[in-house]
Amino acid sequence: MNTVNPYKTFVKQFFLSYGCSIIDDLPSHFTIQLTSEMDEEIMNRPFYWHYMKKMNREGDPMRLTFTDTDQKQAGGIYLHAGTPKLHTLYNTAIKKGRTARLYEVIHEFTAQNRAMSPWLIVNALLHYRGKQTKDEPISIGINLIHGTMMLGMMEKIQHMDFEPTVSDYTFPMTPVISLSNAYKRMERHIETYIAQQDNQWIKESLLHLKQETQLLESFYESEDIDLDSFTKEREQIDNRYKPYIEMEVINGGMFYISQETSATWIH
Structure with missing residues (x-):
């Protein structure tokens, strides 16, 4: 497949x-x-x-x-x-470009000015480290009016037209959720996303870490290596096999999206 x-x-x-x-x-x-x-x-x-x-x-x-x-x-x-x-x-x-503030281009005008919803969008890399390593790009967005959160935001906006200035007959809405609060919500959402993934790699890494540590300890007990060598090698084994996940933020920005587009994403 x-x-x-x-x-x-x-x-x-x-x-x-x-x-x-x-x-x-x-x-x-x-x-x-x-x-x-x-x-x-x-x-x-x-x-x-x-x-x-x-x-x-x-x-x-x-x-x-x-x-x-x-x-x-x-x-x-x-x-x-x-x-x-x-x-x-x-x-x-x-x-x-670590940060940006962009507005969806609106070509169709209505009798009333159109409201533009603020979205905070962040692109990041999840670094998975252990027996096997990988980097997973992740793109997450949160609506700063009502708090709706979504993954895969770059796929949603990549074919849209944006400009650094607001289109005629539109106006940006004032965020209800602060940026610091929004970012904390994003972190919790990503933690939940990671927890739902297959964690078999963590079990394999811990098992390999245990096996390598036991082998090293057997060498030390049999006096094949001294304490200084044992300490250095133990540290290297931990660095190689101890599993952890780290998030690195690549960039992010405020994107003002029409309520019609936002509703399409949500529903």
Whole structure:
């Protein structure tokens, strides 16, 4: 059974947000045409771009192809939790835009001004660490009027039009829920989400931690290693196998969404 690569949405949205284009989009792979600015930002070609600027030339930005397979003959960049280019994008996203305030573009006007509901949307990475490691992107939003919370917010807004100024004949509603209170609610919601996931990896990590610790203790008891070596190795075993989950916030923002769109999401 095929599963959806969880990193596709983030990567596509990242590049589209910075003016790049998707020139090939298939189930097995997709190709991005970089802009000059994005090529200079992430492709590590400082000498090339310095030369282009000195020569007053536009330069030739590269293309990137991402795949769902690690088969080398398939070509492209295998998109998974450990992909170096994926972490480059995470760092670039953090550096270029941690916060935003955007308004849904409204083209249809009514006799009365239309109210825009405030949503706090946060994108984060859940770092699962233990015997096996993975990073899970998560996008969560909360309506600051009535407190409705949803996951998968980037998928909901990625095809919508936003501007940094409010559209004519609309007005932003004043939040009822404070940002600090909203963020605390988000944290609790994510904790509930994590608790509902399969925790088999935690059991396996704890079992492996116990086995490795017992083996190390047997070496120490038989005097094969000294106390200093035992202490250092025990610390390394804990670092490798002790399971924990950490949330890293990538970015977030206030999005003012029409009540019609908000109602569609909720219902």
